[in-house]
Amino acid sequence: MKVFYKKYFYTIVVAGAVFLLSILFSLTIQEDSSAHFQSILIEEGDTLWSIANRYEESHLTKAEFIDWIEEYNEVRADALQPGETIIIPVTQDEHIQSMASAE
Numbered sequence: 876m877k878v879f880y881k882k883y884f885y886t887i888v889v890a891g892a893v894f895l896l897s898i899l900f901s902l903t904i905q906e907d908s909s910a911h912f913q914s915i916l917i918e919e920g921d922t923l924w925s926i927a928n929r930y931e932e933s934h935l936t937k938a939e940f941i942d943w944i945e946e947y948n949e950v951r952a953d954a955l956q957p958g959e960t961i962i963i964p965v966t967q968d969e970h971i972q973s974m975a976s977a978e
Contacts, residue, residue, distance in 0.1 A: 911966050912962045912963060912964060912965065912966060913930075913962070913963050913965045913966065914960050914961065914962050914963070915960070915961060915963055916958070916959075916960050917955050917956065917957055917958065917959045917960070917961060918957055919957045921955060921957070922952065922955065923940075923941040923944055923945070923952040923955065924937065924941065924952075926940075926944070926963065927940040927941055930963060930965050935964060940963075940964060943963075943964045944961060944962075944963055944964070947962055947964070948961045948962055
């Protein structure tokens with residue numbers, strides 16, 4: 876067993892380093908992607924359909940928009956609660972542009 880470790884020590888160290896770096900990189904990518912999307916506060920009477928109507932200039936159909944919200948936020952459309960914050964598939968830039976064009 877010692878011969879095995881001596882022979883492959885550097886290979887094991889490099890493989891371990893690559894594994895650790897890939898995990899760290901993957902966590903960084905996930906955090907960055909959510910930072911670009913718009914978060915909104917659910918108000919009384921809001922539904923995913925009404926939210927999809929409000930942000931209809933998005934690149935998704937309304938059904939895709941709703942599916943994305945349900946999957947990304949791990950919520951169901953019929954379980955939204957006022958005061959809850961959700962992430963929607965609209966970037967900060969898209970939201971600002973749509974507000975500017977509405978004026």
